[in-house]
Amino acid sequence: MNQSSSQTAFPQAEEGKVKVKNPWYRPVVIFLAAVITMGIIIMVAISVVQYKPLHQKYKYGIVLDAGSSHTSVFIYEWPAEKENNTGMVRQKHTCNVKGKGISSYSNNPKGAGASLQECMQEAKQKIPTHRHHETPVYLGATAGMRLLKMENEEASENVLDSVAHSLKGYPFSYQGARIITGQEEGAFGWITVNYLSENLRKPTGTLGALDLGGASTQITFVPQQEIESHDNSINFRLYGNDYHLYTHSFLCYGKDQVLKLSMGKKLESTLKDDVLRDPCFHPGFNFTRTVQSVFNTPCMKEVKMANENFFHLGLGDWSQCQQSIRKVFNTSFCPYSRCSFNGVFQPSVDGDFGAFSAFFFVMDFLNLTSDTLAGTKQKLATYCSTPWKKMTENHPNTKEKYLSEYCFSATYILTLLEDGYKFTSDNWKDIRFIKKIGDSDAGWTLGYMLNMTNMIPAEAPDTPLMPYGGYVTFMLLFSLLILLLLLLAYMYFRRSTRTAQKDII
Numbered sequence: 001m002n003q004s005s006s007q008t009a010f011p012q013a014e015e016g017k018v019k020v021k022n023p024w025y026r027p028v029v030i031f032l033a034a035v036i037t038m039g040i041i042i043m044v045a046i047s048v049v050q051y052k053p054l055h056q057k058y059k060y061g062i063v064l065d066a067g068s069s070h071t072s073v074f075i076y077e078w079p080a081e082k083e084n085n086t087g088m089v090r091q092k093h094t095c096n097v098k099g100k101g102i103s104s105y106s107n108n109p110k111g112a113g114a115s116l117q118e119c120m121q122e123a124k125q126k127i128p129t130h131r132h133h134e135t136p137v138y139l140g141a142t143a144g145m146r147l148l149k150m151e152n153e154e155a156s157e158n159v160l161d162s163v164a165h166s167l168k169g170y171p172f173s174y175q176g177a178r179i180i181t182g183q184e185e186g187a188f189g190w191i192t193v194n195y196l197s198e199n200l201r202k203p204t205g206t207l208g209a210l211d212l213g214g215a216s217t218q219i220t221f222v223p224q225q226e227i228e229s230h231d232n233s234i235n236f237r238l239y240g241n242d243y244h245l246y247t248h249s250f251l252c253y254g255k256d257q258v259l260k261l262s263m264g265k266k267l268e269s270t271l272k273d274d275v276l277r278d279p280c281f282h283p284g285f286n287f288t289r290t291v292q293s294v295f296n297t298p299c300m301k302e303v304k305m306a307n308e309n310f311f312h313l314g315l316g317d318w319s320q321c322q323q324s325i326r327k328v329f330n331t332s333f334c335p336y337s338r339c340s341f342n343g344v345f346q347p348s349v350d351g352d353f354g355a356f357s358a359f360f361f362v363m364d365f366l367n368l369t370s371d372t373l374a375g376t377k378q379k380l381a382t383y384c385s386t387p388w389k390k391m392t393e394n395h396p397n398t399k400e401k402y403l404s405e406y407c408f409s410a411t412y413i414l415t416l417l418e419d420g421y422k423f424t425s426d427n428w429k430d431i432r433f434i435k436k437i438g439d440s441d442a443g444w445t446l447g448y449m450l451n452m453t454n455m456i457p458a459e460a461p462d463t464p465l466m467p468y469g470g471y472v473t474f475m476l477l478f479s480l481l482i483l484l485l486l487l488l489a490y491m492y493f494r495r496s497t498r499t500a501q502k503d504i505i
């Protein structure tokens with residue numbers, strides 16, 4: 001009786017072998033194996049989904065820069081889910097509108113709107129159709145329109161109405177066409193270069209912005225000293241950092257307007273003569289101009305000349321050219337502790353600067369983007385004295401207007417930076433002549449769009465403890481560890497059960 005009952009309970013023991021039989025053991029092992037297998041399958045599946053290339057969804061924005069010399073259309077794009085991250089918006093495409101700037105259409109306002117057609121059609125093709133209706137389009141007009149408004153307000157309104165009407169005809173989300181202030185132009189240029197350089201979230205320094213257009217020029221930077229004039233002060237809070245910027249826009253000090261100013265001053269001194277001998281143009285340069293083409297600007301008073309036309313002759317003398325350009329800066333008065341020129345307050349320049357638009361076009365053409373100040377002057381003197389004939393032979397594909405004006409433009413740039421803004425031979429190296437940062441042009445348009453679309457928040461958005469990829473990896477490893485521990489625990493449990501059974505036997 002005893003034997004049979006012991007046989008039923010421990011049959012292996014009866015045969016003298018250490019064989020354990022647990023009635024509950026098999027289902028538990030099967031269950032655990034299934035859990036582990038499922039866990040591994042889930043982990044592999046998550047990893048595959050996580051790291052497979054995602055189909056990015058992009059958003060778009062369009063800004064038209066209606067400048068004094070021409071209009072450019074900029075298309076920007078950014079990943080839809082990363083709207084508030086620095087450096088995420090990039091320039092997708094740019095289109096230069098054919099012809100002159102919109103302010104040149106004062107006598108034919110309808111022409112201003114019509115001129116945008118080709119580039120706006122291009123924008124329609126570049127942006128996916130399903131995104132058209134939600135793509136904001138902004139037009140900002142700069143110094144050319146500021147001057148037209150000063151001269152003839154009604155004409156400037158007609159031109160703006162025309163471009164607004166034209167832009168509303170496209171399937172995008174029209175957000176307005178307006179003349180931006182010089183202060184906005186300076187500040188948005190500063191935001192653009194610092195956004196693209198990814199300076200805005202770091203405690204490191206920022207890049208000052210120097211912009212030279214056809215009709216105005218802007219200087220914007222974070223100064224080390226107090227800003228004494230309210231008009232030149234602008235404050236931002238971006239990504240949780242406060243910025244106190246100095247900015248000034250000099251209307252009439254773009255390179256086209258200064259050329260007129262300096263030629264006008266020279267013409268004034270030769271009222272009866274019909275020849276203007278100009279040290280800022282190459283020797284042998286000879287061009288017939290109308291007096292009206294020099295004085296057709298609200299930037300100076302018209303001077304009555306004896307003749308309607310004059311001969312513009314080049315002399316190619318850099319040092320005399322600089323003397324003549326200095327006359328357009330008034331440095332005789334300053335109501336503050338320090339000034340740039342024309343009685344405008346300016347703190348001393350500090351830190352690195354990005355110099356773009358015509359600063360870059362001119363200095364890049366002349367290969368003067370990385371010289372010392374003394375070296376730049378020396379090269380420029382040689383350049384200006386090069387005969388015009390040789391210039392045209394050496395640069396047959398360069399626009400003649402630009403080619404003839406490079407000596408003047410570079411001399412103006414040097415004089416503006418040294419005499420005007422007070423850069424010295426010591427900090428000349430801090431000026432970086434730039435066209436683009438990454439894929440995007442330096443200029444006010446990107447900063448303007450980021451601001452209008454609230455894409456740069458005042459406060460830094462809360463960031464998760466770890467990035468998404470890191471989070472998934474951490475969870476996978478952690479789950480694996482727990483499974484491993486479970487397995488170990490089970491094995492330990494099984495071994496102790498065996499020992500207990502042995503002990504019983």
Ligand SMILES: Nc1ncnc2c1ncn2[C@@H]1O[C@H](COP(=O)(O)OP(=O)(O)OP(=O)(O)O)[C@@H](O)[C@H]1O
Pocket residue numbers: 066067068069070101142143144212213214215216217254255256357358361362365402
């Ligand atoms: N490749 C080039 N070489 C020389 N000058 C150039 C070149 N391209 C453009 N420019 C000139 O540089 C100046 C600045 O051009 P930009 O387009 O920045 O000014 P804008 O927007 O027309 O002027 P503003 O901002 O004053 O209204 C203009 O006088 C323009 O004619």
